[in-house]
Amino acid sequence: MQHVDLKEIRAGLHVGKKVTVCGWVRTSRDSKNVAFAELNDGTELSHTQVVFDKAKFNDNDLAPMLALGAALRVVGDVVNGQREGTYEIQAESAELLGGSDGTYPLQKKRHTMEFLRTIPHLRVRTNTFNAVFRVRSELSYAIHEFFHKNGYYYVHSPIITGSDCEGAGEVFKVTTVGFDPTVKSEEEYYKKDFFGRSAGLTVSGQLEGEVMATALGKIYTFGPTFRAENSNTPRHAAEFWQVEPEVAFADIDDIIGIATDMIKYITSYILEHCATELKFFEERFEAGLIAKLQNVADSDFARIDYKDAIEVLKKSGKQFVYPVEWGLDLQTEHERYLTDEYFKKPVFVVNYPRKIKSFYMKQNADGVTVAATDLLVPGVGEIIGCSEREADYDKLLNEIKSRGMKLADYANYLDLRKFGSVPHSGFGLGLERMLMYVTGMSNIRDVIEFSRTKDDLK
Numbered sequence: 001m002q003h004v005d006l007k008e009i010r011a012g013l014h015v016g017k018k019v020t021v022c023g024w025v026r027t028s029r030d031s032k033n034v035a036f037a038e039l040n041d042g043t044e045l046s047h048t049q050v051v052f053d054k055a056k057f058n059d060n061d062l063a064p065m066l067a068l069g070a071a072l073r074v075v076g077d078v079v080n081g082q083r084e085g086t087y088e089i090q091a092e093s094a095e096l097l098g099g100s101d102g103t104y105p106l107q108k109k110r111h112t113m114e115f116l117r118t119i120p121h122l123r124v125r126t127n128t129f130n131a132v133f134r135v136r137s138e139l140s141y142a143i144h145e146f147f148h149k150n151g152y153y154y155v156h157s158p159i160i161t162g163s164d165c166e167g168a169g170e171v172f173k174v175t176t177v178g179f180d181p182t183v184k185s186e187e188e189y190y191k192k193d194f195f196g197r198s199a200g201l202t203v204s205g206q207l208e209g210e211v212m213a214t215a216l217g218k219i220y221t222f223g224p225t226f227r228a229e230n231s232n233t234p235r236h237a238a239e240f241w242q243v244e245p246e247v248a249f250a251d252i253d254d255i256i257g258i259a260t261d262m263i264k265y266i267t268s269y270i271l272e273h274c275a276t277e278l279k280f281f282e283e284r285f286e287a288g289l290i291a292k293l294q295n296v297a298d299s300d301f302a303r304i305d306y307k308d309a310i311e312v313l314k315k316s317g318k319q320f321v322y323p324v325e326w327g328l329d330l331q332t333e334h335e336r337y338l339t340d341e342y343f344k345k346p347v348f349v350v351n352y353p354r355k356i357k358s359f360y361m362k363q364n365a366d367g368v369t370v371a372a373t374d375l376l377v378p379g380v381g382e383i384i385g386c387s388e389r390e391a392d393y394d395k396l397l398n399e400i401k402s403r404g405m406k407l408a409d410y411a412n413y414l415d416l417r418k419f420g421s422v423p424h425s426g427f428g429l430g431l432e433r434m435l436m437y438v439t440g441m442s443n444i445r446d447v448i449e450f451s452r453t454k455d456d457l458k
């Protein structure tokens with residue numbers, strides 16, 4: 001269908017010319033001699049005004065073309081708008097491509113986020129979600145660009161796996177076998193199943209990423225990961241996207257440097273390429289958003305040892321709900337205090353106790369901590385989980401055994417430590433968490449078009 005993108009009209013490329021444009025009616029006004037429709041075709045956040053001279057249009061034809069949500073094709077002249085630097089289209093003829101009646105749920109008023117979550121198939125037609133998904137696309141592109149420019153290979157890790165990378169027991173089962181009351185044991189049950197063993201949806205592409213990195217050197221995966229986390233919080237989803245670089249010949253300090261460079265790069269990219277959207281989020285959702293992001297792009301991140309972070313929390317004078325003690329994991333409230341109030345910028349918390357972290361992390365010389373770090377950011381908390389990996393065969397073997405994990409599931413992974421083992425490190429950035437940080441959206445359900453959370457799948 002030959003037509004011009006509205007983005008080009010708004011850029012002033014066709015002024016004085018006759019064009020054909022398409023789009024959905026986002027708002028409209030009708031008066032005695034003239035009617036106006038604001039059209040949006042998805043090429044830009046802002047709308048383009050179409051002016052209908054009522055002398056040229058039959059009332060019965062025009063009315064459905066002014067309905068909110070209707071899809072139109074319009075032929076008309078591009079002229080200067082009322083405000084300097086704006087352009088509008090004087091319609092000569094118009095065609096209703098798809099009508100929309102009074103039941104269209106997006107009316108002129110401002111809808112609540114809760115209501116909009118009930119209509120995931122339509123909410124992207126609001127300015128807010130249009131902006132969110134535009135930024136999501138740009139952010140994904142920026143991530144690819146950063147890694148590509150820095151010599152990383154993009155590899156694809158499997159969605160169906162037989163191991164639990166994080167060992168947290170949050171794996172969704174993949175099965176074709178239904179309920180069978182005659183089955184005696186778990187083993188017997190899985191024998192009958194599709195793979196002849198238990199299988200699940202991946203919680204992380206890391207283990208396969210390590211395989212690739214120990215041949216290709218620098219790789220990243222970027223894809224969906226799944227967690228059957230029973231936590232109904234604004235920052236946990238059952239399905240979310242993770243970017244996971246894995247780098248051979250890199251220690252914990254190297255990977256912290258890489259994570260910092262990546263966050264700065266993608267933040268600068270969004271500042272440059274999504275200025276309209278950020279201005280919108282700043283006005284509607286988070287005052288000071290643009291200055292915050294500029295600060296991320298321009299200044300250093302903080303870094304603190306886990307044991308010192310515990311001291312900071314203890315001395316904060318705050319009444320936390322969860323206890324603060326060496327050896328206990330940091331809860332969201334602790335993370336938020338450290339980053340929102342104490343550092344007021346992104347902070348890497350380094351060297352966590354071994355017992356609260358995953359099996360694959362490199363054991364520090366003290367025997368009780370691991371070379372692991374989380375990057376915490378104001379307003380969101382953890383956005384990156386990162387570590388140097390244990391490269392020593394025996395230490396890793398003991399860790400797998402002592403955690404009661406099934407050795408057979410990790411045999412290939414252990415092999416990597418048998419044949420040319422090297423220091424290597426990696427991290428996982430939650431795409432939605434980063435998106436929340438960049439847009440100021442406070443609920444993860446609002447940065448995924450079709451969000452999957454506990455008891456909620458639409």
Ligand code: 4AD
Nearest residue numbers: 204206236237240244383384385426427428430433
């Ligand atoms: O800290 P996590 O669990 O680390 C890993 O999975 C490592 N295997 C990554 C690696 O080293 N390659 O998860 C990484 C990030 C978190 O920091 C968070 O941003 C995001 O993934 N994340 C979630 N995002 C949304 N919903 C959830 N349920 C999430 N769980 C983790």
Ligand code: MG
Nearest residue numbers: 374382384385
């Ligand atoms: Mg984590």
